[in-house]
Amino acid sequence: MQTVLTIVVPCYKEEEVLNKTNRTLIDLLNEMINAEQIASNSRILYVDDGSDDQTWAVIQQFSTDFNSVTGLKLSRNFGHQGALLAGLEVAVKKSDCIVTIDADLQDDPTVIREFIKAFNNGYEVVYGVRKKRETDTFFKKHTALFFYKSMNWLGVELVANHADFRLLSKQAAKQLLDFKETTMFIRGIVPLLGFSSTKVYYDRKKREAGESKYPLKKMISFSIEGLTSFSIAPIKFILALGMVSLVVATIITIYALSRKVLGETVSGWTSMMISLWILGGLQLISISIIGLYIGKIFMEVKHRPRFIIEQENFSDSFNQIKEKNIKQFSAQKQKFFH
Known part of the structure; x- marks a missing residue:
């Protein structure tokens, strides 16, 4: 046949x-x-x-x-x-x-x-x-x-x-x-x-x-769709990034307190602004990635x-x-x- x-x-x-x-x-x-x-x-x-x-x-x-x-x-x-x-x-x-x-x-x-x-x-x-x-x-x-x-x-x-x-x-x-x-x-x-x-x-x-x-726009969207459909690696990356940020923040805090105890002036405006922008950007990226996964759950549970x-x-x-x-x-x- x-x-x-x-x-x-x-x-x-x-x-x-x-x-x-x-x-x-x-x-x-x-x-x-x-x-x-x-x-x-x-x-x-x-x-x-x-x-x-x-x-x-x-x-x-x-x-x-x-x-x-x-x-x-x-x-x-x-x-x-x-x-x-x-x-x-x-x-x-x-x-x-x-x-x-x-x-x-x-x-x-x-x-x-x-x-x-x-x-x-x-x-x-x-x-x-x-x-x-x-x-x-x-x-x-x-x-x-x-x-x-x-x-x-x-x-x-x-x-x-x-x-x-x-x-x-x-x-x-x-x-x-x-x-x-x-x-x-x-x-x-x-x-x-x-x-x-x-x-x-x-x-x-x-x-x-x-x-x-x-x-290009559709190719990027297609790539993100593929990644978020098969892997939670981006969320694990956010967790690792948060832990690294915590370690860095602890080191900076110890450094700042030690300088204050020694009576030395800490010039903080520049470092503060840089820290705010970097951490703010990381937070927005992290929230967006988590939002992608939540959005996929939202679409899937509707069973359209x-x-x-x-x-x-x-x-x-x-x-x-x-x-x-x-x-x-x-x-x-x-x-x-x-």
Whole structure:
């Protein structure tokens, strides 16, 4: 029995690049079906993450013109991780394995063939890992490497230079969906599943159209989310910092009292102002870090849904096995793109 594959593609304001993306993925899917690598009812599932452009209209057109294309529309922007989870929850019902890939196709889709080979060899999780980061700026490259090293040092198992381009078996996807965090850091949770895994290396391309959905502000937020989701190291650091401050304060107090007993004048304005600013800054930072953890608890205890599906657009049901007519496919494709 052939493998039923679903390619989940989260989309947020991607109307500029979607036509090329769909053409590339349709060609790849068709080639793999013809080569009998995957089943004929394998699918592409686009998830519109609350875009305010024509992304959903484009996806609807795809699902009308191509039997192998389906779509989900979320009621608002739930973020990249929420869109991935929505796609996984729908796809896992009738798929043997699921590949997640971003709509800009900077991650090389031809590598999916290698993913399927690894899956057929018994691997439940296959990570797409970048060989190098030449397309990144100097700042992004080194901050990313620092992030991976820091997370691993803190005990969080992350696959370096891996984002969200991966294959999950049906079993692995089901177990992932059993994690009920409201704010889920998928890159950190997948290694926790413990299933057999392997890596496939590839060269990342430059984005051909549209703008990156991960500017510096979002990358920093994403890093903080990952850190606070898996480690209490920042709180332990605050404790250590407080103990060091207490020791330093004790030494300064003894020094000041000894100078006073000896009758020597203590010039204190400068040292007092410096101490006030340093301690004040440390206190604000400490309160903020603790506040982040309290905020996460606040969000988790509400048990709000991680995503809300507004519309589903399927050309036919997932549970129907429909053989492709290659001539009809070619005619539809030519009509749509020309």
